[in-house]
Amino acid sequence: MKEKRNSLWRDAWQRLKKNRLAMICLGIILFYTALAVYGETVYQVYRAKDQTPFYQKTDLSQAYHPPSSRHWMGTDALGRDVMQRLIQGTRIAYKVGIVTSLIAIPIGVFFGCLAGYFGGRVDDFVVWLYSTFASIPGLLFILAIAMVVGKGLLGIYLGIGLTTWVGLCRLIRGEVIKHKEQAYVLAARALGLSWPRILFRHILPNVFHVIIVTFTLRFPAAVSTEVFMSFLGIGVANEPSWGVMINSARMRLWHGVWWEMTFVTVAIFGLVLAFNLLGDALRDALDPRLRRGEN
Amino acid sequence: MERRNSGWKFSLHCSAVFLCLLLSACGRGELDTLRFKNEQVLYGQTARIQGFDPAKAGDVASSMMIGRVYEGLLEYAYLDRPYHVEPMLAAELPEISNDGLTYTFHLRKGIFFQDDPCFPGGKGRELTAGDFVYSIKRVADLKNASSGYWAFNGRIAGLEAFRASSAGNTPTDYAAPVKGLTAPDRYTLQIQLTEPYPQLLWVLAMHYAFAVPREAVDYYGADFVNHPVGTGAYILRKWKRNYRIEFIRNPKWAETGRIETYPSTGTEADRAAGLLDDAGKQLPFVDRIVQFVVDDAATAWMMFLSGQFSFSGISRDNWDAVITPGSDLVSELKKQKIELISGPTLDLFYIGFNLDDPVVGRNKKLRQALSCAFNPALLVQYYNGRIKPVYGPLPDPLPGFKPDPTAYSFNLEKARQLLAEAGYADGIDPATGRRLELTLELGGASPDVRQVVDLMAGMFDKIGVVLKASYNNWPAFLEKLDRRQAQLFQLGWVADYPDPENFLQLFYGANTSPGPNHSNYENPEFDRLYERLRTLLPGPEKDRLCTRMAELVIEDCPWIFMYQPMDFALVHNWLKNYKPHNFPYTMAKYHRVDNDTWNAWKAKNRGHD
Numbered sequence: 090m091k092e093k094r095n096s097l098w099r100d101a102w103q104r105l106k107k108n109r110l111a112m113i114c115l116g117i118i119l120f121y122t123a124l125a126v127y128g129e130t131v132y133q134v135y136r137a138k139d140q141t142p143f144y145q146k147t148d149l150s151q152a153y154h155p156p157s158s159r160h161w162m163g164t165d166a167l168g169r170d171v172m173q174r175l176i177q178g179t180r181i182a183y184k185v186g187i188v189t190s191l192i193a194i195p196i197g198v199f200f201g202c203l204a205g206y207f208g209g210r211v212d213d214f215v216v217w218l219y220s221t222f223a224s225i226p227g228l229l230f231i232l233a234i235a236m237v238v239g240k241g242l243l244g245i246y247l248g249i250g251l252t253t254w255v256g257l258c259r260l261i262r263g264e265v266i267k268h269k270e271q272a273y274v275l276a277a278r279a280l281g282l283s284w285p286r287i288l289f290r291h292i293l294p295n296v297f298h299v300i301i302v303t304f305t306l307r308f309p310a311a312v313s314t315e316v317f318m319s320f321l322g323i324g325v326a327n328e329p330s331w332g333v334m335i336n337s338a339r340m341r342l343w344h345g346v347w348w349e350m351t352f353v354t355v356a357i358f359g360l361v362l363a364f365n366l367l368g369d370a371l372r373d374a375l376d377p378r379l380r381r382g383e384n
Numbered sequence: 385m386e387r388r389n390s391g392w393k394f395s396l397h398c399s400a401v402f403l404c405l406l407l408s409a410c411g412r413g414e415l416d417t418l419r420f421k422n423e424q425v426l427y428g429q430t431a432r433i434q435g436f437d438p439a440k441a442g443d444v445a446s447s448m449m450i451g452r453v454y455e456g457l458l459e460y461a462y463l464d465r466p467y468h469v470e471p472m473l474a475a476e477l478p479e480i481s482n483d484g485l486t487y488t489f490h491l492r493k494g495i496f497f498q499d500d501p502c503f504p505g506g507k508g509r510e511l512t513a514g515d516f517v518y519s520i521k522r523v524a525d526l527k528n529a530s531s532g533y534w535a536f537n538g539r540i541a542g543l544e545a546f547r548a549s550s551a552g553n554t555p556t557d558y559a560a561p562v563k564g565l566t567a568p569d570r571y572t573l574q575i576q577l578t579e580p581y582p583q584l585l586w587v588l589a590m591h592y593a594f595a596v597p598r599e600a601v602d603y604y605g606a607d608f609v610n611h612p613v614g615t616g617a618y619i620l621r622k623w624k625r626n627y628r629i630e631f632i633r634n635p636k637w638a639e640t641g642r643i644e645t646y647p648s649t650g651t652e653a654d655r656a657a658g659l660l661d662d663a664g665k666q667l668p669f670v671d672r673i674v675q676f677v678v679d680d681a682a683t684a685w686m687m688f689l690s691g692q693f694s695f696s697g698i699s700r701d702n703w704d705a706v707i708t709p710g711s712d713l714v715s716e717l718k719k720q721k722i723e724l725i726s727g728p729t730l731d732l733f734y735i736g737f738n739l740d741d742p743v744v745g746r747n748k749k750l751r752q753a754l755s756c757a758f759n760p761a762l763l764v765q766y767y768n769g770r771i772k773p774v775y776g777p778l779p780d781p782l783p784g785f786k787p788d789p790t791a792y793s794f795n796l797e798k799a800r801q802l803l804a805e806a807g808y809a810d811g812i813d814p815a816t817g818r819r820l821e822l823t824l825e826l827g828g829a830s831p832d833v834r835q836v837v838d839l840m841a842g843m844f845d846k847i848g849v850v851l852k853a854s855y856n857n858w859p860a861f862l863e864k865l866d867r868r869q870a871q872l873f874q875l876g877w878v879a880d881y882p883d884p885e886n887f888l889q890l891f892y893g894a895n896t897s898p899g900p901n902h903s904n905y906e907n908p909e910f911d912r913l914y915e916r917l918r919t920l921l922p923g924p925e926k927d928r929l930c931t932r933m934a935e936l937v938i939e940d941c942p943w944i945f946m947y948q949p950m951d952f953a954l955v956h957n958w959l960k961n962y963k964p965h966n967f968p969y970t971m972a973k974y975h976r977v978d979n980d981t982w983n984a985w986k987a988k989n990r991g992h993d
Contacts, residue, residue, distance in 0.1 A: 139818050141850070147842035149765045166835050167766075167842075240855060322829030326855050337831035340682065340701040 101298075101374040111370030117363040121179055128180030144173035144329060153341070156348050163348035166337060171349050174329035175356055181330045182360065185245055185315040186308040192250025193307070194300060197257030198293070204258070205265025206288050215262070219255045227252055231314065235323055245324055249311050257303045264296040298375035305368035309361035316357060331357055419632075423671045424977040426959070427693050429684050430675040432626050435609035438594040439522045442531030444878060447591050451969030452631050452673065453498075454594035454614035457489055457516065457573070458585060460967050462974050463650040463659060466781075467882045467967070469589050473511065473615065475571075477585075484580035484921075489513075491571040496640045500613045502603035508636055511615055513567035515595040520565055521558055522601070523592050525550045532592030534900070535880070539584070540564040541576045558598070580919040586881030591969060617644070617668040617973040631673040631972075644668075646961070646974060659963055662976060669961075669976035691986060694959040694977065698952045700832060703768040706954070711769070713954075720989065721957035727964040728772070729951045730879035732779045732887065735824065735840075735944040736903040741871045744822065745904075749806035751941035754822075755792040756799035757847045758944045762839055771947035776934040777891065779948040782884040784930030790938050799847045811848020821850040825870040827861035837874075866898035873902065874946075879966065884930045885918050891937055903942035910936045958982035 105111050135142040151168030154160055162171040204215035222230075230252045235244035268274060269292065277287045312331075318324035319332025331353050338349035418425065431445035438450050459472040471477055473495055478487040497508035520540070523530040524547040536543055541564030550556040564576035577584070587593060600613035612620050618631035636642070648663035662669070678684040681699040688696035698706055708714055713724045735758075739745040744754075760773035775793050776786035803811060813820040824840070826833055834853070841851040851872075856864065864870045877900075879886050893911045895901035913933050920926040937943070955962045958981040961974050 141841075141845045145838070145841070146845070147762075147839050149762055149839075167838055322855060326829075326853055333834065337835060340699075340831050343682070344701070344705055 097375075101371075105370060105374045108370050108374070111367055111374075114363040114367040114370070117359060118367060121360055121363070122183070124176050124179045125183035128176045129184075132177065132180060144169060144177055153346055162352045165334070165349050166341065169329075171334075171352060174334060175331075175352055177329045178331040178334060178353065179356065179360075181242070181325060181328060182312040182315065182357075184242070185249065186311050188246045189250040189253065189311045190304055190308065192246065193252075193254040194257060194304065196251075197254035197303075198261055198300060200254070201258040201261025202265055202288050202293065205262040206269055206284065206292070208266070212262075215258070219258050222252065223255045225252075228314075228317075231318070232323065235318065240323060241326055242328075245315050245318060248318075249314050253307060253311065257300070257307075260299050260303065261296060264299055265292055268292045268295055298371075302368055302372045302375065305364050305371055309364040312357070312360060419672070422979055424669060424979060425672045425674060426670045426972070426975060426977050428673070428675045428695060429678050429687070429693055430629060432677055432679075433629070436612035436620065437528075437609040438519070438591040438596055439525075439528050439530040439532065440609065441591065447969045448972075449629060449675075450591045450594065450612070451616070452618040452972050453612040453616045453620060454591065454596065455616045455970065456588055456590070456594045457491075458589040459970050460589055460965065461647065462965065462971060463647050463654050463963060469585050472589075472970070473595065484582070484919075485577045487575040487577070487584065489516075489573040489575075491573065493571060494640060495615050495642065496636050497597050497613055497615055498619045498634050498636045500600060500611075502597070502600040502611075502613060508613075509597070509599075511595055512570050513573040514570075515597060516573050516593070517562070517565050517567050518558060518598050519596045520593060521546060521562065522596060525556050527556055530592070532590070535587045535590065535592050539577055539579070539581045541578050580921075582919070582921050583881060583883050583885060586883060589967070590880060616970070618673060621672075626677050628677070629675045633668060633671050644973070654963070657963075659961060662961060668973035670972070673972060688954065688956075691956065691982075691989065695953055695955045695962060698770070698954060700767055700770065703770060707768070707952075717954070720985070723955045723957060724952065725955055725962065725964055726950060726952045728780060729949050730779055730782075730882060730966045731876055731949055732774060732777070733771075733874070733876040733946040733949070735946060736870075736873050736875055737942055737944075738868060738870050738873070738902070739904045739906070739942060740868045743820075744871060747806050748940060749802050750808065752792050753799045753802035753806055753808075753847065754844065754849065755941045755944045756795045756802060757843050757849070758840070758946070759794045759843050760947060761794070762843065763836070763947055766836065766839055767947075769950075770952060771949050774945045774948050775938075776945060777937045777943065778884050778887050778930060778934055779879075782882070782887070782930070783927035784884050784888075784934040786934060786938070792938060792941060796846060803847055803849070808849070811850075819848050819850050821852060823852050823854050823871045825854050825856060825861060825864055825873040827856060827858045827875070829855035833874075865902045868897050868904060870902075875902065882966070884926075885914075888914055888917065888930070888933055891933075891942065905937075905940065905942040907936060907940060956982075956985065958985060 105115075131142060131144075146169065148168035151160075151164050152166055154164040154168075156163045160170050160172065162175060165171055165174070200215045200218065204212040231248035234248040234251060238244045238247050265288075274287060274292060277291050282291075315324060315330065316332035316335070319330040320336045321332075322336070324330060324332055334349060334353045338346070338353065342350050430448070431443070433446040433449050434441050434443060435446065436450055436453065438454050441447060441450055455473050457472060457474040458469040458477075460467055461470045469477075471492075473492055475490045475492045478489045480487055491511065491513055493510075495511040497503070497511060499506055499508045503509055520536060520543070522528055523532050523536060524543050526547060527550055533547070538544065540562070542562040543564060546560060546562045549560060564578070566574045566576075568574055575584070595615060597613055600611065601608050604611045610623065615634075615636075617634055617637065619634045620629070621632045622628070622630040637644075644667040646662045646665045646667055648660070650660050650663075654660055676687075676693075678687065681701070684693065684696065685699065685702055687693050706714060706717060707724070713722065737744045737751050737754075744751055764771060764773060772780065774780075774786070775788065775790045776784065778784040778786070780787070800810075803809070807814065808820050811819045822844075824837060826837065833855070837851070837853045841853070844851045861873070865873060865875075877887060877890060889895055890900050891903070891905045891907070891910055892901060892914045893906040893908075896904040896906065910933055913929055913936075917926065917929045917933070920929065951964050951966075953962070953964055958978045960976040960978055965971055
């Protein structure tokens with residue numbers, strides 16, 4: 090079992106490596122990740138020192154400087170360096186992407202596994218539950234949750250996290266239904282193993298690629314939602330989120346102050362595109378059926 | 385009365401940029417078909433309005449709309465400065481008894497309400513003194529939850545008792561007599577005060593005292609807010625909530641032969657500005673007024689540039705593109721014959737401390753330190769000189785105005801020292817060992833609001849205090865203020881009338897939240913002086929009191945005084961008789977649209993493709 094799994098992952102990696110586009114995307118994502126880690130480090134260092142970080146320092150005499158060697162991406166309305174704030178925005182985007190995944194994926198996997206494995210009443214309940222969730226317009230639901238728990242990052246985490254598990258839950262449920270009739274599951278059952286063990290030790294690893302692919306696809310979606318909410322003024326406060334930056338940048342756009350808007354937009358575009366392309370490539374690489382088709 | 389977070393003329397809201405591009409693209413066509421040849425139509429912007437009930441509306445935009453339809457006994461003289469009131473529905477200014485307690489108004493005869501189904505036969509009836517008695521009683525009626533009762537609170541004899549009797553579930557008995565509010569005959573109104581109230585004349589020019597016909601209130605019930613029935617120059621034609629409001633000339637004026645004329649006296653400057661060209665001509669000029677609710681400053685600006693709006697404010701972000709460093713209009717706009725008109729406003733913006741708050745409330749030195757850390761020069765720079773710093777609770781040109789920095793104006797050294805004396809040396813909060821963190825409540829989250837907050841966070845950061853913003857929507861923000869849950873809050877006050885009393889009431893102990901004193905400031909000496917001030921007629925004694933009271937407030941620092949905005953407006957050359965006014969509620973009737981000029985402009989600026 091172990092050997093087989095290893096070979097599946099190694100196999101997938103081999104095929105991914107051959108996909109040049111996927112590797113470029115992976116590189117871009119690693120670059121963003123490095124920026125986010127750097128941003129978080131800066132943030133934590135200043136927090137520990139109890140100082141106001143430099144990217145929040147305002148200086149009106151430096152306002153609206155176009156890109157130059159000092160400020161590679163120019164400065165904003167209050168004379169703050171756009172690049173530094175962009176990096177902080179990356180940090181926020183990553184936090185949102187990761188934390189919402191940590192909320193949504195376990196919920197989706199848990200309910201999907203239970204529904205798929207047990208069927209019957211349990212399945213009915215889970216299907217009812219996710220149908221209910223899916224029937225509520227997503228954005229309204231997110232806004233409602235964010236209103237209840239208050240503005241700021243927590244509201245965004247919970248809002249996005251609690252509403253976006255439905256798709257994954259469906260996928261997992263389908264996969265588990267497929268797997269539970271397979272020989273290895275029947276064998277495990279015949280050996281008298283307990284259901285949690287069968288479900289989470291035997292079946293789950295075999296559907297794990299679904300989770301990985303879902304993660305890479307929902308990550309940019311969560312980031313976009315955060316940007317959107319912050320743009321509307323119901324998201325991040327007191328921190329330089331991409332949405333906040335776009336919202337303030339657009340006021341001066343028609344005066345030719347293009348840099349803040351452009352760089353933030355490009356950053357979002359790059360992140361979303363890289364994750365989506367990589368997600369596609371991963372799905373191809375990890376799907377056993379597609380592998381057979383190739384040969 | 386009106387509370388707001390940023391100037392409505394240049395407040396910025398969200399929407400996508402492409403929208404502006406779309407709008408400017410489709411701005412070439414005709415806006416509307418004219419109802420008849422050469423109809424004068426005035427297009428403009430408005431904020432969202434609450435409705436047309438004079439007793440209920442409390443914001444500037446609603447007041448403006450109400451002022452198109454309803455009228456009061458008095459109105460502000462359009463051209464004259466300093467401001468004074470003149471009779472509108474009253475035949476002349478009131479006779480005031482020697483003790484200053486009895487005001488007798490003689491009404492004009494032959495004033496009719498507009499035709500409306502609420503009247504017998506649908507024909508508007510003549511206005512009587514009883515309508516004013518009824519309208520003021522409506523404001524006092526608890527069931528109406530009027531935002532304007534403060535204007536009469538405790539002033540008119542017997543009104544208090546009437547208000548008390550309106551509590552409970554039974555319908556309010558409007559027939560119940562109020563001693564201080566009587567109509568001895570059809571055209572005479574007598575107001576009996578409990579104490580001298582020199583501000584009464586200003587109050588009677590406000591929409592709370594406008595004449596409302598009882599038939600309309602009874603006929604429309606809860607829907608009255610959507611069906612204005614007045615005597616004014618205009619009647620409401622169509623209202624699509626939060627989108628478009630349309631007024632047309634009130635036909636009743638022509639039918640009943642009512643004649644109003646444009647003022648014929650003014651200064652030389654008015655004459656030079658062409659404001660007296662229409663002197664003595666019959667009002668109103670404009671046949672139809674159409675106003676759109678446009679939340680987004682960039683969109684509104686595009687609509688102005690494309691000629692859809694006849695006048696516009698100037699948002700901060702447009703300032704550089706519109707105004708040269710020498711405070712003149714840029715040549716492209718001058719070429720289009722757009723005119724720049726400016727004047728001071730009687731508005732004051734401030735950051736309030738909630739004196740009920742355990743941190744900032746009990747620590748006067750801390751408040752003084754924060755006040756010293758506030759640097760108005762940065763705000764002036766940020767707003768490109770569109771604001772004036774203020775150093776006290778009274779704006780220019782009211783008595784008690786402080787033209788120069790005070791002991792608690794910007795001074796970083798002093799701020800640090802005061803902060804140490806307050807128990808927060810270098811900003812460190814001894815309770816946590818970290819920097820002191822304060823929360824500023826805001827009534828909006830537009831980019832402009834956010835940037836000002838970031839700027840202020842930078843000011844406080846200089847003395848080591850962390851300022852966190854908490855963005856609310858407007859109702860939630862007011863709710864927090866009313867419940868005294870805010871620590872710091874940013875707010876503005878728009879004068880209801882040009883009297884220092886109107887600003888000083890914001891510090892009066894009896895007005896604490898949910899009243900307008902949201903700082904919950906209480907100072908027995910101040911209250912004592914205020915009670916004297918409110919019955920004083922203008923004069924040196926009043927000026928002295930104002931100065932003294934301003935000093936008390938400055939010392940106690942319940943507010944950080946931010947700024948007084950300047951009013952800048954851009955006017956297309958086809959709009960005539962436009963003079964900025966702080967209380968422009970009934971002024972639409974003076975404006976004139978020159979169709980020939982407008983058509984020429986359109987031919988020139990939109991004639992391509």
